[in-house]
Amino acid sequence: MERKGKNISPEKALSRAAALCSRSEQCEADIRAKLTAWGIADVAAADAIVARLVSESYLSESRYARAFARDRFRFAGWGRLKIAYALRLKRVAEECIADALTEIDEEDYAKALATALQGKLRSVASREPVQQRAALYRFAASRGYESDLAGRAISALLSHNQEDE
Numbered sequence: 001m002e003r004k005g006k007n008i009s010p011e012k013a014l015s016r017a018a019a020l021c022s023r024s025e026q027c028e029a030d031i032r033a034k035l036t037a038w039g040i041a042d043v044a045a046a047d048a049i050v051a052r053l054v055s056e057s058y059l060s061e062s063r064y065a066r067a068f069a070r071d072r073f074r075f076a077g078w079g080r081l082k083i084a085y086a087l088r089l090k091r092v093a094e095e096c097i098a099d100a101l102t103e104i105d106e107e108d109y110a111k112a113l114a115t116a117l118q119g120k121l122r123s124v125a126s127r128e129p130v131q132q133r134a135a136l137y138r139f140a141a142s143r144g145y146e147s148d149l150a151g152r153a154i155s156a157l158l159s160h161n162q163e164d165e
Contacts, residue, residue: 065100
């Protein structure tokens with residue numbers, strides 16, 4: 001009996017990889033890692049499988065980058081910097097990353113940052129404006145938002161918050 005996931009034939013690996021790509025967008029680095037886990041150690045065989053997946057449109061770096069950016073922005077609340085960093089870790093091409101990031105709507109991006117900062121401000125223990133600002137900057141940076149955009153949003157939030165008091 002064949003052990004699950006280990007030492008399968010290149011044809012079987014191609015079939016599994018195609019099925020995986022059909023279910024969800026994948027990047028080349030993830031597919032190569034799967035191929036290695038499945039026992040396809042030969043670089044030429046892995047290259048052939050990846051090339052076939054690309055030629056048959058199962059695998060597309062630009063499609064993957066767009067889906068990744070859209071999902072991380074909408075569902076995880078990540079900013080452009082964190083999305084770009086994560087895509088670079090997956091070895092996605094810079095032009096694919098740039099194209100994916102341009103698809104994020106500026107207005108939605110600013111609203112998402114403002115909403116996240118409002119939520120964070122409620123949990124900041126200090127009432128001291130300098131400490132609040134520092135905590136909000138750290139939060140925005142950890143989410144991957146650009147410092148200039150974060151600075152404007154934080155200033156607007158804190159000035160609005162002081163008017164309400």
